[in-house]
Amino acid sequence: MSSSLSGRRVLVTGAAGRIGSVATSHLTELGALVTALTIVEAPELKADRVVIGDTRSEDDVAEALAEVEFVVHLAALPHRDSGTPYDVYTGNVISTFNVLAQAGAVGIKRAVIASSINAFGVPMNPHDVLPAYYPLDEKIPTDVGDWYSLSKQNDENTARMAWRHWGIDVVAFRFPHVNSPDVLRQQADWHTENPAFGVREGWSYLDTRDSAYAIELGLTADLTGAHTFFVAANNTNASYETEALLDKFAPNVPRLRRIPGREVAIDLTAVRTVLGFQAQHELDLPTLPLES
Template structure:
């Protein structure tokens, strides 16, 4: 297994989970903030052909998480170039080597609305993978471009790829702090549906993405089964997005991310909520998800 972005938040947790499951892992990162449990370490850049070739040696699958993870973390060209170069480099080399499965990190921002500097709203709720795009920034563009790269390599080389549209991902305590901040200005997160995903569930969906029986390239939205805030979802929408159409009833604190595809394609259901410390307790854990 080859994991890029292996010293990032999700990357560290994915590597640890794979190693704990007895999977040999080669981990790539340009820097290391702490030791990695991976079997083999490559200190390098996912945009570098040689570094990626080294990392892919003997790999049978890929988890590509390496990226500049926000619009404001570097100049626009650097964000777009780094993210799109890395994804093309990793997936095209994997495809040429005959590797059959890859999981890559996309983002809820791939449809463009959350970071758009104009006064725009989603076309509808809940947000799904086919929602119209309104891309206005280079990070969102890079994530949508990565999804198109996945479709190209799947067509050209026959590698099966799932691009996961992650919302805000954090460990439980950090997520609760994030929720407290969001509650002070609820309008700020309306365009991404007050969505979030516990780090343990982020790891879980990556793992099922590696083994689920699908073919081709797929974009998959993921989130917790509820929203960050304690207010009922319909109340939030009535207050902060009253003009946006709703495609179904949204009882209680229902998530505003449509995760039907995650369930149908991958068999994934989230297990963790910041509002229920012991988990949702209503659905069995999908195969391959660690407790």
């Protein structure tokens, strides 16, 4: 598998995580020399170099950045309930600032970071709120009511600052729920029985293999600046037509256009146009009638 990343050193933080382990393997298969930064021992990692360390540590990140040309920053506490509010928020924002600031300062020209669909605030919001409109897009108004979503919003702010200050181009992906095919299938079965639970995220998901592919494109695309992209599978993880789901669970939310069939309720125009991304691993679900 040939790639412009072949022979180039890429740092992957959070390399032992759900996305990180798959991304590390994918980049290695492309011929990249991967430095894996992980806070836990991970002997199964397919990396050229492994650094056991903490992305909040200036010394650990400096060690991991040795001879690196590209950065993939995935290390984070991945949910509102992954720790105390203080730990989740400070851990995430300090890690992202530390990694991007050091990468920018040593002249690295491209980084990809994991933001989240939660950066616009609605999915984890403790109040009874829905998105401002469908399909979701990168300009959607925010309504942040939890510390994890705030951390991801500020990670995107850090990316813009790093680009403006050091000139490092940064791609931030607003990942939806990302998982293996078996887990995604279980979630789809749940949404078939309980379809209301996907309304805030537009019934979106992404296979871990497609997250790694998106990261590859983020590293190699011909672009400059700090960019934020929603990224998701093309279709939903619910076995019903999207318009029927919205009619039932978000009837008063404006729609900017029709959303045919089981198309995901996220506008993927930006990631398709700028990066050329199309999900390659989709759930094979039937389309069922939705009970009124």
